[in-house]
Amino acid sequence: MKIMDEYRKKCVSADEAVKAIKSGDWVEFAWGASFPGLLGEAIDRRKEELHDVNMRGGVILKPLPFIENDPAGEHFTWNSMHMGGYERKLAQKGFAYYIPIKYSEVPRYMRENCRTDVVAIQVAPMDAYGYFNFGVTISHYAAAIEKAHTVIVEVNEDMPKVHGGYEHTVHISKVDYIVEGGHRGLPVLPSAAPSEIDKKIADHVLSEIRDGSCIQLGIGGMPNALGKMIAESDLKDLGVHTEMLVDGFVDMVEAGRVTGMCKNLDRGRMAYSFAAGTQKLYDFMQDNPAVAAYPVDYTNHPFISSKIDQLISINSAVEIDLAGQVCSESAGPNIISGSGGQLDFVEGAYNSKGGKSFICLPSTFTDKAGKVHSRIKAMMTLGSVITDTRAGVQFVVTEYGKVNLKGMSSWQRAEALISIAHPDFQEALIAEAKELKIWRRK
Incomplete structure (x- = not known):
C-alpha cells in the first residue's frame, strides 16, 4: 500500500481513535511539552463509558481534562513518573500518584515491567518516507510503542521535526490511528527569573x-x-x-x-x-x-x-x-x-x-x-x-x-x-x- 493511501485509511477523528481505549487499560499519554490535547478532550468525553483507566506520563504543563472532570476518580487515575507543579497539586488532592524511577531505566521499565495497552501521543507531521517525528519528547516513547496493542498519534503542525539520534520517530506501519490536530502550538515553560x-x-x-x-x-x-x-x-x-x-x-x-x-x-x-x-x-x-x-x-x-x-x-x-x-x-x-x-x-x-x-x-x-x-x-x-x-x-x-x-x-x-x-x-x-x-x- 502506498504511504499516503495508508495515511488516509488510518486518519480518523479524535473521538473515533479513543474508542480503542477500554476499561482497565493503561494508556501512555503525555510528557512535558508533548501534549495531545485533542485526544485528551476526546478521552474526557468518554468518561461515563470507562472505569479504572490508568493514564501515565510526566512533567505535565497543561491541565488534564479527564482528571479535572473526574473529581471522584471513578474513571481515570493519573500516574506520573515526574511531577511538575500541576501534578503536585493533583497528588495533594489524591488525584495523582507517583511512579519512582531512575530515568535512564524507563525504556527498560516499558519493555519489561510496565503494562501499556494504548499509546496516545503527539507527533510532528509525517515525512515522505512515512515517519512521524516525536519532536520535543523522545524519552521512552519508542519503547512504549513496542509493547502497546494500539498506537494513536495526534499530528501537531507546530511540533518541531528534530534530527536523531535514534528512536526519535515512529513509522506509519506501527500506527493504528492518525488524528490531524492542525496548528496546536506547544505548551510554554517560561524560564524562572533567577534570584x-x-x-x-x-x-x-x-x-x-x-x-x-x-x-x-x-x-x-x-x-x-x-x-x-x-x-x-x-x-x-x-x-x-x-x-x-x-x-x-x-x-x-x-x-x-x-x-x-x-x-x-x-x-x-x-x-x-x-x-x-x-x-x-x-x-x-x-x-x-x-x-x-x-x-x-x-x-x-x-x-x-x-x-x-x-x-x-x-x-x-x-x-x-x-x-x-x-x-x-x-x-x-x-x-x-x-x-x-x-x-x-x-x-x-x-x-x-x-x-x-x-x-x-x-x-x-x-x-x-x-x-x-x-x-x-x-x-x-x-x-x-x-x-x-x-x-x-x-x-x-x-x-x-x-x-x-x-x-x-x-x-x-x-x-x-x-x-x-x-x-x-x-x-x-x-x-x-x-x-x-x-x-x-x-
Missing part, C-alpha cells in the same frame, strides 16, 4: 567550568542563571549532553559558547531526550542538525555519559543532611517532583574524565507561616526521600560556597556542610552534630 541567591550559587559553579566542558542543566532559576552567565562568559568549545533541553542552552549557542567539538560522543551535536521552554527553544530545534534526539536510556545512562570528558552536571535539591544524603523530590513524605535523571548524572559526571557533579540549593527556605528554615539539616526531615546517597554526592553548593564531599569522613562532612549553611543556623547545626557524634573538637 540574587541563584546568581551567587551559579557563580560558584561557573568557576569550576573549563573550555571544552560538556554541560547538563536542569530547569529552574539557578540553572537559568548559570546558562546566562555562561553565555556572557569567555568560555569556548562547550558541549551539551542533557536529558532536558531548555532555553539556557539556546542562549549559550547564540553567544558562540557551544560548538561541541571537544565531545567524545555526538561531536558537534547537542544530545537531549526531551525539551520544554519557550517558543525560542522550539524554533531553535526545528530541523537543526546540531540537535541530536535520543531515548533517555542513551542520554542518561551513566555508562554512556561518563565516556564524555569534562561532563559538568548541575542539579538542584530540596535538602541535604550532614551525612551528605540529598533529597530532591519530596518535602517530608509529600512528593514534589521526582528523582528524574539526577542520580544518573551524579554518577555519570563523577565518572567522566575531568567531570564534576554539582548539587545546588539555597541555604534556607521560608515556610507559609513566614518562618525561615535551613535546607542543610543534621538529619533528614521525617519521610523525606533520599535521591542521592551520601557516597555518591560530589560537590554541594549554596550561596555561601561549595564543598567537595568525596573522600570525607563523617566529621569532615559535617564541618564542610555547616561551613556553607546560613550563618544563622551554623551554631545549632554544630550542637546537633555533637549529639550525633560527628563533630570533632579541634
Whole structure:
C-alpha cells in the first residue's frame, strides 16, 4: 500500500481513535511539552463509558481534562513518573500518584515491567518516507510503542521535526490511528527569573567550568542563571549532553559558547531526550542538525555519559543532611517532583574524565507561616526521600560556597556542610552534630 493511501485509511477523528481505549487499560499519554490535547478532550468525553483507566506520563504543563472532570476518580487515575507543579497539586488532592524511577531505566521499565495497552501521543507531521517525528519528547516513547496493542498519534503542525539520534520517530506501519490536530502550538515553560541567591550559587559553579566542558542543566532559576552567565562568559568549545533541553542552552549557542567539538560522543551535536521552554527553544530545534534526539536510556545512562570528558552536571535539591544524603523530590513524605535523571548524572559526571557533579540549593527556605528554615539539616526531615546517597554526592553548593564531599569522613562532612549553611543556623547545626557524634573538637 502506498504511504499516503495508508495515511488516509488510518486518519480518523479524535473521538473515533479513543474508542480503542477500554476499561482497565493503561494508556501512555503525555510528557512535558508533548501534549495531545485533542485526544485528551476526546478521552474526557468518554468518561461515563470507562472505569479504572490508568493514564501515565510526566512533567505535565497543561491541565488534564479527564482528571479535572473526574473529581471522584471513578474513571481515570493519573500516574506520573515526574511531577511538575500541576501534578503536585493533583497528588495533594489524591488525584495523582507517583511512579519512582531512575530515568535512564524507563525504556527498560516499558519493555519489561510496565503494562501499556494504548499509546496516545503527539507527533510532528509525517515525512515522505512515512515517519512521524516525536519532536520535543523522545524519552521512552519508542519503547512504549513496542509493547502497546494500539498506537494513536495526534499530528501537531507546530511540533518541531528534530534530527536523531535514534528512536526519535515512529513509522506509519506501527500506527493504528492518525488524528490531524492542525496548528496546536506547544505548551510554554517560561524560564524562572533567577534570584540574587541563584546568581551567587551559579557563580560558584561557573568557576569550576573549563573550555571544552560538556554541560547538563536542569530547569529552574539557578540553572537559568548559570546558562546566562555562561553565555556572557569567555568560555569556548562547550558541549551539551542533557536529558532536558531548555532555553539556557539556546542562549549559550547564540553567544558562540557551544560548538561541541571537544565531545567524545555526538561531536558537534547537542544530545537531549526531551525539551520544554519557550517558543525560542522550539524554533531553535526545528530541523537543526546540531540537535541530536535520543531515548533517555542513551542520554542518561551513566555508562554512556561518563565516556564524555569534562561532563559538568548541575542539579538542584530540596535538602541535604550532614551525612551528605540529598533529597530532591519530596518535602517530608509529600512528593514534589521526582528523582528524574539526577542520580544518573551524579554518577555519570563523577565518572567522566575531568567531570564534576554539582548539587545546588539555597541555604534556607521560608515556610507559609513566614518562618525561615535551613535546607542543610543534621538529619533528614521525617519521610523525606533520599535521591542521592551520601557516597555518591560530589560537590554541594549554596550561596555561601561549595564543598567537595568525596573522600570525607563523617566529621569532615559535617564541618564542610555547616561551613556553607546560613550563618544563622551554623551554631545549632554544630550542637546537633555533637549529639550525633560527628563533630570533632579541634
